[in-house]
Amino acid sequence: MPYNNSTQLAVFSDAFQKLRPMEDVGLTKINMNIKNMEGGCLCGAVRYCVSGSPFATEYCHCGMCQKASGAPVVSWMDFHTNELTWTKGKSTKYKSSEYVSRGFCAECGSSLSFCDTRHPEFITLTIASLDNPNLVKPTYHIYTDSQLKWLTIDDDLKRFPKGPEKSS
Ligand SMILES: [Zn+2]
Ligand SMILES: [Zn+2]
Numbered sequence: 001m002p003y004n005n006s007t008q009l010a011v012f013s014d015a016f017q018k019l020r021p022m023e024d025v026g027l028t029k030i031n032m033n034i035k036n037m038e039g040g041c042l043c044g045a046v047r048y049c050v051s052g053s054p055f056a057t058e059y060c061h062c063g064m065c066q067k068a069s070g071a072p073v074v075s076w077m078d079f080h081t082n083e084l085t086w087t088k089g090k091s092t093k094y095k096s097s098e099y100v101s102r103g104f105c106a107e108c109g110s111s112l113s114f115c116d117t118r119h120p121e122f123i124t125l126t127i128a129s130l131d132n133p134n135l136v137k138p139t140y141h142i143y144t145d146s147q148l149k150w151l152t153i154d155d156d157l158k159r160f161p162k163g164p165e166k167s168s
Contacts, residue, residue, distance in 0.1 A: 039130040
């Protein structure tokens with residue numbers, strides 16, 4: 001099946017971010033139908049609204065996400081950039097690797113966004129920054145090579161030791 005619809009691409013969250021058709025790596029395209037979700041940082045200085053549903057959602061266990069968040073794992077959701085509106089304030093950017101820009105609130109430090117600067121048409125946001133994070137559920141794990149030994153997540157989601165790789 002040809003992958004001619006950009007909504008079928010998955011953005012993966014790390015310095016080694018790659019764009020791949022989700023079916024190519026054995027993932028099912030998520031089917032969420034959520035409109036106009038709002039979120040923001042801890043202190044309220046930065047607020048956003050996303051008009052569409054995420055086209056991918058994932059847990060990232062990489063060491064950079066751990067450091068950036070101070071948490072054992074970060075759950076991310078991927079959108080087309082034109083679906084995102086910053087409705088209050090503006091996230092501050094930190095260039096965490098050659099092509100990666102991470103957005104956070106300069107006042108309270110909340111992790112908000114991730115962008116591969118080679119693909120400005122996609123933006124990744126932290127699920128937990130949503131006002132209602134229960135609306136969006138991660139659908140696979142990446143970088144489980146660096147998953148913390150004491151962290152048990154008992155689900156049957158697909159796991160990738162590093163970024164998603166095609167299983168032959
Ligand atoms: Zn804040
Ligand atoms: Zn990561």
